[in-house]
Amino acid sequence: MKSSDTSAASPAVLRHRHVLVTGGAGFIGSNLANRFASEGHDVLIYDVLARPGVDHNLEWLKKRHPSKISAVIGDIRDETAVADAVRDAQAVFHMAAQVAVTTSLVDPREDFEINIRGTLNVLDALRRRGERVPLIFASTNKVYGDLADIELEKTNDAYKPRDSAIRNAGIGENRPLDFHTPYGCSKGAADQYVLDYARSFGIPTCVMRMSCIYGQRQMGTEDQGWVAHFLIRALQGEPITIYGDGCQVRDVLDISDAVSAYASAWNHIETVQGRAFNLGGGPANAISLRQLVSHIEDIIGRPVETIYADWRAGDQRYYVSDTRLATQELGLKQPISWLKGVAALAGWLQEEKGLTCLTSSSSRLQSAEVLS
Numbered sequence: 001m002k003s004s005d006t007s008a009a010s011p012a013v014l015r016h017r018h019v020l021v022t023g024g025a026g027f028i029g030s031n032l033a034n035r036f037a038s039e040g041h042d043v044l045i046y047d048v049l050a051r052p053g054v055d056h057n058l059e060w061l062k063k064r065h066p067s068k069i070s071a072v073i074g075d076i077r078d079e080t081a082v083a084d085a086v087r088d089a090q091a092v093f094h095m096a097a098q099v100a101v102t103t104s105l106v107d108p109r110e111d112f113e114i115n116i117r118g119t120l121n122v123l124d125a126l127r128r129r130g131e132r133v134p135l136i137f138a139s140t141n142k143v144y145g146d147l148a149d150i151e152l153e154k155t156n157d158a159y160k161p162r163d164s165a166i167r168n169a170g171i172g173e174n175r176p177l178d179f180h181t182p183y184g185c186s187k188g189a190a191d192q193y194v195l196d197y198a199r200s201f202g203i204p205t206c207v208m209r210m211s212c213i214y215g216q217r218q219m220g221t222e223d224q225g226w227v228a229h230f231l232i233r234a235l236q237g238e239p240i241t242i243y244g245d246g247c248q249v250r251d252v253l254d255i256s257d258a259v260s261a262y263a264s265a266w267n268h269i270e271t272v273q274g275r276a277f278n279l280g281g282g283p284a285n286a287i288s289l290r291q292l293v294s295h296i297e298d299i300i301g302r303p304v305e306t307i308y309a310d311w312r313a314g315d316q317r318y319y320v321s322d323t324r325l326a327t328q329e330l331g332l333k334q335p336i337s338w339l340k341g342v343a344a345l346a347g348w349l350q351e352e353k354g355l356t357c358l359t360s361s362s363s364r365l366q367s368a369e370v371l372s
Contacts, residue, residue, distance in 0.1 A: 007287065018044040020089035022076060022122060023096030025049060027218040027225065028205050030057035030137065031255045032093055032262055042175040045071040046085045047096065050099075053219035060217070076118030079125075086125035092135045093265055094122050097187070100223035101142070101314055104183035115186035116193070123197045123205075124250035132204055132270040134264055139209045139276065144171060145178030147305050147316050149202045158249050158288035159318045170251065170283055170322035173209075173276055181314040198274030206265045206272050211280025211321045215341065217257030227252055228290065232353070234296045239305035243312045246290040251280040251320040254341040257332070263329040272329055280321030285338040295339065 019036045023029045024045030026065045043065070049055050061069045067180045069129050074081040076096040087093060097115050098104065104111035119137070126133050151162040179188040191207050212227060214220075220228025222241065233240045261279055265272060271285045287295075326332055 007299035017088060017090040018042040018070075020044050020046060020092045022046045022082075022092070022094050022118075023138075024093075025054040025058040025061075025071070026051060026095060026253065027032060027057075027215075027260060029093070029323055030054075030061055030093040030212060030217050031215070031259050032095070033061055033069060034064065035259050035263060037061070037068040041068065043069050044085060044089070045069065046074055046076070046082070047071065048075045049073055049251055051219070059216050064100055069225075076121060077113055079121045082118075082121040083125040083128070083197050086122060086133075087129070089133060092122060092126065092133060093138075093262060093266075094119060094135060095138045097138065097190075098183070100221075101183045101312065102223045104181055105313060106188065106208040108182035109219070111182045111186050113185075116189050118188035119193055123193060123203070123278075126203050127197065127201050128181070132202065134204045134206070134266055134273075135194065135197075136265050136269075137191065137194040137205065137207045139194075139207045140170070140184075140187045141209055141211050141278070141316070141319050141321065142181070142184040142314065143177050143179060143182065143188040143191055143209060144175050144319070145180045146314055147318075147319060150293070150318060152318055157290040157294075158286075159247050160249075161318060166320075167284065169284075169324065170280075170320035171278065172322040173278055173325055184314060195274060195276060204269045206274075208262065208265065208268060208279045208300055209275035209276055209321075210253075210258070211278070211319060212250045212252045213255055213257075214252055215260045215345055216352075218255070218345070226289075227342065228345060230289075230292055230351070231296060231342070231349055234293075234300055234304045235346065235349060235353075237305050240293065241307045242289050242293075243307055243309050244289075244315060244317070246293070246306070246308070247288050248315065248317045249286050249288045249320060251282055251286045252338050252341070253279065253281040253285065254336040254338075254344075257281075261326060261330055264332065268330055273330075275330065277326040278321040278323060279326055280323060281335050282323040283320055285335060286320040287338055292342070295342060299343055 025047040036236040081123045153160040179185040214227035
């Protein structure tokens with residue numbers, strides 16, 4: 001465990017009713033921090049900087065908001081450091097986590113320590129404060145298990161539920177919890193701790209059970225962030241490995257829409273406290289892996305090589321969020337179309353990573369038309 005380093009944090013921000021974002025240098029966390037700093041909030045990032053590339057996100061935030069962003073380089077398992085970061089926060093967005101199913105299978109104890117113990121550190125620091133400080137937690141659709149009981153059929157390179165209600169609306173919050181894999185267990189347990197601290201201790205908490213979020217500042221890998229990972233591999237001219245048959249379906253949500261949902265949960269915390277919401281792109285933004293690859297080929301103007309491998313443990317063949325409850329209770333707008341959002345992410349990756357694999361003016365025009 002890394003010891004915490006507060007040397008990078010400004011004392012003025014540390015003690016100025018800041019917004020605390022744990023895991024704030026990560027993909028979603030950095031976008032949240034940017035949103036709140038842009039709105040004039042002092043933001044404290046608490047992050048161990050273990051994931052490759054997140055240090056660049058922190059540098060970007062500091063350059064963009066030099067007087068609003070401070071950072072504590074610390075481990076979420078460090079109870080004392082977490083309590084110090086929480087002490088003067090006006091709101092907490094808990095994004096810090098071990099995020100990969102594959103990693104949890106290799107080291108389930110570390111997965112437990114980060115996702116359960118780390119979350120309990122944050123919750124109990126708030127409990128000991130004795131104030132009603134909102135906490136919004138990043139959970140996952142993995143709390144619903146592998147959904148193997150849902151009967152599926154294949155159409156157009158994608159699985160679709162036979163049940164018309166699920167096909168039309170997606171998976172709702174009334175779906176029974178069914179934790180699979182150590183990651184599913186640790187995130188699911190943390191999810192339930194967050195909800196229970198609202199019941200047992202009156203802390204205004206809210207849980208976001210996220211589907212696939214994508215967008216700028218995502219350093220996608222094979223284990224997490226598959227939309228960005230597919231784009232990076234394709235832009236670099238490298239093959240993409242697909243686990244399973246590629247017909248598995250997820251609903252994808254642009255990061256700007258996800259950030260708006262988190263901000264809205266804070267704004268509506270008095271009415272949504274103690275509740276969990278499914279957060280994703282919904283049926284209109286449900287795509288299979290094969291369909292994403294096809295769209296990437298349209299964007300870059302050439303075929304993408306794919307390699308197929310065995311299914312991975314706990315992989316859902318179909319998951320699409322029923323977003324009606326979140327839309328109603330949080331006042332969410334219609335999300336960005338995945339066609340437009342993925343093309344925008346491709347453009348950002350080209351600029352950010354210096355990738356120049358677009359092969360013709362016609363392919364560039366295709367991308368521009370999608371963005372318009």
